[in-house]
Amino acid sequence: MKNIKLIKTEEDYDLALKRIDVLSDAEPNTPKGDELELLTTLVEIYERGKYPISNSSLSGKRSLSLNMIRRLNEGLGIPAEVLIQPYGDEAEKIA
Numbered sequence: 512m513k514n515i516k517l518i519k520t521e522e523d524y525d526l527a528l529k530r531i532d533v534l535s536d537a538e539p540n541t542p543k544g545d546e547l548e549l550l551t552t553l554v555e556i557y558e559r560g561k562y563p564i565s566n567s568s569l570s571g572k573r574s575l576s577l578n579m580i581r582r583l584n585e586g587l588g589i590p591a592e593v594l595i596q597p598y599g600d601e602a603e604k605i606a
Contacts, residue, residue, distance in 0.1 A: 515546065515549055515550065515553070517553065518553050518554065518556070518557040523557075524554065524557055524561075527550050527553060527554050527557075528554065530550055531551060531554065534547040535547070555588075580594045580595060
């Protein structure tokens with residue numbers, strides 16, 4: 512396993528993404544698989560801090576369906592807790 516450190520700069524981030532690309536076909540529960548999992552986790556932590564996802568209704572016209580939430584979560588990695596938060600009229604009723 513390479514020397515892995517916290518991602519603190521864009522340069523660190525770019526290097527981590529390049530290494531993830533190299534390791535993308537690594538088998539789970541192997542040294543390379545463990546490195547991939549660790550780097551992915553570090554990238555997620557960095558992205559959450561650097562590029563926070565605000566509560567959004569997308570177009571704001573209707574609530575997301577469960578199927579839409581699943582696809583956005585799996586396909587784009589948007590946290591489910593962000594997608595299920597009430598917004599618009601729904602949020603005003605709760606507040």
